[in-house]
Amino acid sequence: MFGWSELTPVLPELIILATACIVLILGLFTTHEKGGLLVLTSIAGVVFAAIATAKSHMGTQELVKQVLFNGNFVRDYMGDVLKVAVYFIMLFVFIYSKQYLRNKNIFKGEFFALMLFGLLGIMIMISGYNYITLYLGLELLALSSYALVAYDRDNAQSNESAMKYFILGAIASGMLLYGMSMIYGATGSLQIDQISAAIGQSQDTMLVVFGLVFVLVGVAFKLGAAPFHMWVPDVYQGAPTATTLFISSAPKIAAFAFAVRILGQSLDGVFAQWQHIIAVIALLSIIIGNLFALQQTNIKRLFAYSTISHIGFMLLGFLGGEEGYSASMFYIITYALMSVAGFGMIIVLSCKGFEAENISDFKGLNQRNGWFAFMMLLIVASMAGFPPLVGFFSKLYVLKAVVDQGFYVLASIAVIFAVIGSFYYLKLIKVMYFDESESDQEITAGFDVKSILSFNALLQLALLLFIPSILGYCIKAIESL
Amino acid sequence: MIEYLISAEFYQILLFYVYSGILIGAALAVVTMRNSIYSALFLILAFFSAAALWLLLEAEFLALTLVLVYVGAVMVLFLFVIMMLDVKIKPKSGISMYTKVGIFVALLMALEMIMLLGKKMAHVLPQDDLVKHVKGYSNVKEVAENLYTQYILPFELASVILLVAIVAAILLTLRKRSDYKYVSPESQVHVKANKNRMRVVKMETEKGNYIGGDE
Numbered sequence: 027m028f029g030w031s032e033l034t035p036v037l038p039e040l041i042i043l044a045t046a047c048i049v050l051i052l053g054l055f056t057t058h059e060k061g062g063l064l065v066l067t068s069i070a071g072v073v074f075a076a077i078a079t080a081k082s083h084m085g086t087q088e089l090v091k092q093v094l095f096n097g098n099f100v101r102d103y104m105g106d107v108l109k110v111a112v113y114f115i116m117l118f119v120f121i122y123s124k125q126y127l128r129n130k131n132i133f134k135g136e137f138f139a140l141m142l143f144g145l146l147g148i149m150i151m152i153s154g155y156n157y158i159t160l161y162l163g164l165e166l167l168a169l170s171s172y173a174l175v176a177y178d179r180d181n182a183q184s185n186e187s188a189m190k191y192f193i194l195g196a197i198a199s200g201m202l203l204y205g206m207s208m209i210y211g212a213t214g215s216l217q218i219d220q221i222s223a224a225i226g227q228s229q230d231t232m233l234v235v236f237g238l239v240f241v242l243v244g245v246a247f248k249l250g251a252a253p254f255h256m257w258v259p260d261v262y263q264g265a266p267t268a269t270t271l272f273i274s275s276a277p278k279i280a281a282f283a284f285a286v287r288i289l290g291q292s293l294d295g296v297f298a299q300w301q302h303i304i305a306v307i308a309l310l311s312i313i314i315g316n317l318f319a320l321q322q323t324n325i326k327r328l329f330a331y332s333t334i335s336h337i338g339f340m341l342l343g344f345l346g347g348e349e350g351y352s353a354s355m356f357y358i359i360t361y362a363l364m365s366v367a368g369f370g371m372i373i374v375l376s377c378k379g380f381e382a383e384n385i386s387d388f389k390g391l392n393q394r395n396g397w398f399a400f401m402m403l404l405i406v407a408s409m410a411g412f413p414p415l416v417g418f419f420s421k422l423y424v425l426k427a428v429v430d431q432g433f434y435v436l437a438s439i440a441v442i443f444a445v446i447g448s449f450y451y452l453k454l455i456k457v458m459y460f461d462e463s464e465s466d467q468e469i470t471a472g473f474d475v476k477s478i479l480s481f482n483a484l485l486q487l488a489l490l491l492f493i494p495s496i497l498g499y500c501i502k503a504i505e506s507l
Numbered sequence: 508m509i510e511y512l513i514s515a516e517f518y519q520i521l522l523f524y525v526y527s528g529i530l531i532g533a534a535l536a537v538v539t540m541r542n543s544i545y546s547a548l549f550l551i552l553a554f555f556s557a558a559a560l561w562l563l564l565e566a567e568f569l570a571l572t573l574v575l576v577y578v579g580a581v582m583v584l585f586l587f588v589i590m591m592l593d594v595k596i597k598p599k600s601g602i603s604m605y606t607k608v609g610i611f612v613a614l615l616m617a618l619e620m621i622m623l624l625g626k627k628m629a630h631v632l633p634q635d636d637l638v639k640h641v642k643g644y645s646n647v648k649e650v651a652e653n654l655y656t657q658y659i660l661p662f663e664l665a666s667v668i669l670l671v672a673i674v675a676a677i678l679l680t681l682r683k684r685s686d687y688k689y690v691s692p693e694s695q696v697h698v699k700a701n702k703n704r705m706r707v708v709k710m711e712t713e714k715g716n717y718i719g720g721d722e
Contacts, residue, residue, distance in 0.1 A: 143674075232624075
């Protein structure tokens with residue numbers, strides 16, 4: 027049985043669900059050209075959810091870990107920190123997508139409703155405490171993403187990538203469920219803490235390891251990590267940029283939480299078995315992501331391969347014990363902020379009937395608009411991990427955690443390939459500053475989008491001031507698990 | 508020996524293997540059939556065998572729901588869709604390179620899994636313990652109790668997923684035709700006789716320079 031005591035902690039989820047339904051209905055009465063109200067409602071919903079989440083941390087009392095709904099849902103410090111990060115990123119996503127949809131004249135209310143449903147899925151993935159709940163959150167997010175990728179339905183590329191995403195996603199879900207059922211068979215429970223306890227007591231963990239392999243395949247697919255990365259570039263390129271913006275940012279944070287709940291919290295007893303698999307996946311992602319990015323000419327594909335290598339770095343942190351988890355958490359939050367800015371840049375430079383998705387479209391950006399060339403410089407340099415920017419520190423913390431655990435070879439290979447990878451980021455900067463401009467395309471984006479994007483890009487510098495406090499949140503979050 | 512052969516335990520195990528065999532065979536046929544109508548029909552067979560397995564476990568409610576919902580509603584709809592879509596039957600072609608490699612890898616994986624699990628799990632598999640419920644045991648009550656108390660959150664989430672599926676399906680398929688000659692009854696009703704329907708045009712009469720006549 028449940029009552030108010032169980033409903034108050036899930037207030038953020040309820041707010042997002044209600045907002046999604048309201049936006050869905052409001053969308054019926056909105057014409058294609060307008061729709062500011064929809065964006066405003068979505069933003070208001072996210073802000074209210076953020077207030078509801080943050081409220082429990084305002085007082086002097088510490089939030090105690092609450093397991094609700096008969097062990098299906100958990101409200102803990104890690105979940106709340108990640109959720110606040112996701113809300114923050116979703117605000118950028120909403121504003122950039124509005125600009126993009128208006129440009130392409132495909133504005134519909136369903137786009138924002140589906141994004142809000144996806145956000146609900148992300149929140150469930152962050153807070154699930156039972157394999158069923160986690161899986162349902164994942165499917166909710168995945169189903170919304172499939173629809174969002176196919177959103178521009180008159181575009182053949184968009185349809186093709188949605189089809190690929192859907193089929194591969196279904197196979198990955200099947201793998202994940204098969205693995206989960208194996209683990210259920212071995213431990214007799216689906217609840218995170220009970221699985222962990224059952225593994226601790228049993229002598230023979232073979233069946234658990236058997237299930238673990240399949241679960242890992244599913245998780246690696248959803249993250250877009252190396253041997254299961256083939257869908258990432260195609261989907262990133264084919265999807266409308268507004269969708270790419272979404273699937274490259276907030277869901278990555280959810281996938282991190284998903285991996286922590288499953289690997290770190292429930293399967294911690296077989297850490298010795300999964301650490302090798304994770305090490306191989308992480309290394310492969312870093313190598314493949316950086317090498318394949320070198321020869322891309324489409325900037326969306328380039329960012330896709332760069333995502334793969336970033337996911338590799340994030341997974342590397344899983345090997346570094348508690349320190350590593352918090353480094354990974356910091357890494358994925360800052361990465362999501364960079365990624366959203368990178369795709370936001372593509373949207374801002376695009377205008378009616380033209381999409382700035384090739385590297386050549388960035389030629390001579392400095393002559394056309396010095397300010398945005400500088401913004402792009404900040405974003406790209408942060409992705410590459412150049413020192414004064416936040417991207418450098420997130421890489422540094424992950425590597426430090428890994429080295430502390432004695433994985434010297436792993437860390438050095440990762441660094442070598444990160445250096446190789448910085449070549450294509452530098453190429454982008456070179457194109458912007460030293461090449462002759464081919465077009466004199468004006469930037470037509472509205473003032474609001476421009477200023478938000480500038481804010482987002484400047485965050486790469488400004489976050490430096492907050493690194494100690496954000497890292498502190500991450501460390502506290504992992505300690506409180 | 509004879510006693511075992513006529514016992515209920517043996518009969519149940521026999522039924523289990525028969526239905527499992529049919530289930531696996533039908534599931535294989537679903538993915539290998541060239542004609543998609545046959546695939547759909549085999550899927551129905553697979554659902555029936557799964558329902559029979561549930562009956563063996565004395566889960567009557569689930570078995571009946573499977574038949575009613577999946578066979579009765581979903582599959583019939585599915586068959587309609589296949590028949591409406593005019594799906595072409597693929598001509599027989601040789602096994603492609605991908606299929607060969609795929610089959611090889613699948614067999615290798617299956618072999619590894621059997622080697623890994625077969626020996627160790629043999630003693631864990633249930634031998635011949637029948638599922639027996641006490642008299643008056645209600646399957647429906649058991650399901651309902653779990654679904655609406657223990658798993659209320661996943662249940663609600665599943666309903667949200669269905670909502671998303673509906674929204675996505677409509678979003679991706681609903682098309683407004685441009686050549687649709689639709690007249691809105693609302694605007695028809697609002698037509699005013701002297702404002703919208705008839706227009707009195709005042710024109711100046713032509714003066715001079717008129718053509719024709721015999722001036």
